[in-house]
Amino acid sequence: MSLQTAIRDGINRALRPMGVQVVRGYSTDRAIQPFLSAHRTETAARRAGLSIEDYIDRYSAAPGATAETVEVLLRLADLGDHVARVCEIGAGTGRYTARVIGALRPDVYEVYETAQDWLPRLRALPNVIIQPADGHTLRATRTASVDLVHAHKVFVYLPLVVTVGYLEEMVRVVRPGGVVAFDIVTDNCLDEPTTKAWVSSGATLYGMISRSWIVDLLARRNLSLVGGHFVPLSEGRTELLVFRRD
Known part of the structure; x- marks a missing residue:
């Protein structure tokens, strides 16, 4: 095996x-x-x-976690109530997708999702375009073309090199003044009870990334941190980070 x-x-x-x-x-x-x-x-x-x-x-997570996450994202992003284009990585069930569409009413909502059985549900949402997903890039999205590019409960499970590759792609596709948002397990998410719970449950599927390292990486690519917010995760939490392109 x-x-x-x-x-x-x-x-x-x-x-x-x-x-x-x-x-x-x-x-x-x-x-x-x-x-x-x-x-x-x-x-x-x-x-x-x-x-x-x-x-x-x-x-x-916890009851209401999805709604709270989107509410915080939209408040920090401050994009108004209409944008031209949004891109989401790993939309999955579409629970974040539907809420963002309802709030921002984008003309186009690009989705990259490698789980094929969720695609019919995503296609049924307004203005959604399913892009060809390879699990590494946003190759079908034009450079500097989106107002918001985001991912939720995705990078938590991916190897560091895959996450960093996606971050570089998010930097590429976001327009000046646009927003990049995602959640990761940062060092701020970890405390002794959390680590003990993960060790006892064998939660090997989560990966941690240094918050300061990510912030510095994106700062060198002209993205400024707008704010962060802790999001519930099974037996722990992740941190939603929201950046704006200078």
Whole structure:
């Protein structure tokens, strides 16, 4: 059994009581293949009498976490109530997508998602364009073309080199004055109870990145930190960071 298979099976054992599982996406990159099954997640949410957003929040974060995250993002981004173009990496269930579309009413909303079974749900949202996703780049998006490029609960699970590659792409596609936003597990997210909980549960799927290192990296690319906000994560938290392109 490969390490990737062992990790995926371990995650599925932990998720089984909740009625969800991870499956392979269509990327060939082993680092970004596991995803929640759309069919099983939607079925479990219906049985629980909950929306997809509320169901995911309940088991992986905290009730209302998605709505709070988007509210903070929009407040810090200060983009008004209409933009031309938004790009989201790893939109998945579309729970952040739908809220951002409702608030910003973009003319075009580009989505990069490697989990094919969620794509029909994403295509049904207003003005969404599904871009070809390779798990590394935003190659179909023009340079300096988007008002907002964001990702949620994505970089938490990716190797550092993949995350940094995506950050470079976010820098490339955002227009001057536009906003880059994402959440990561920073050193500020860690305390002794959290690390003990992750060690005892074998939570090997999370990766930590130095906050100051990320801020300095993006500052050298003319992105200024606007603000941050802690977001609940299973047995811990991530930090949403919002940057504006100078």
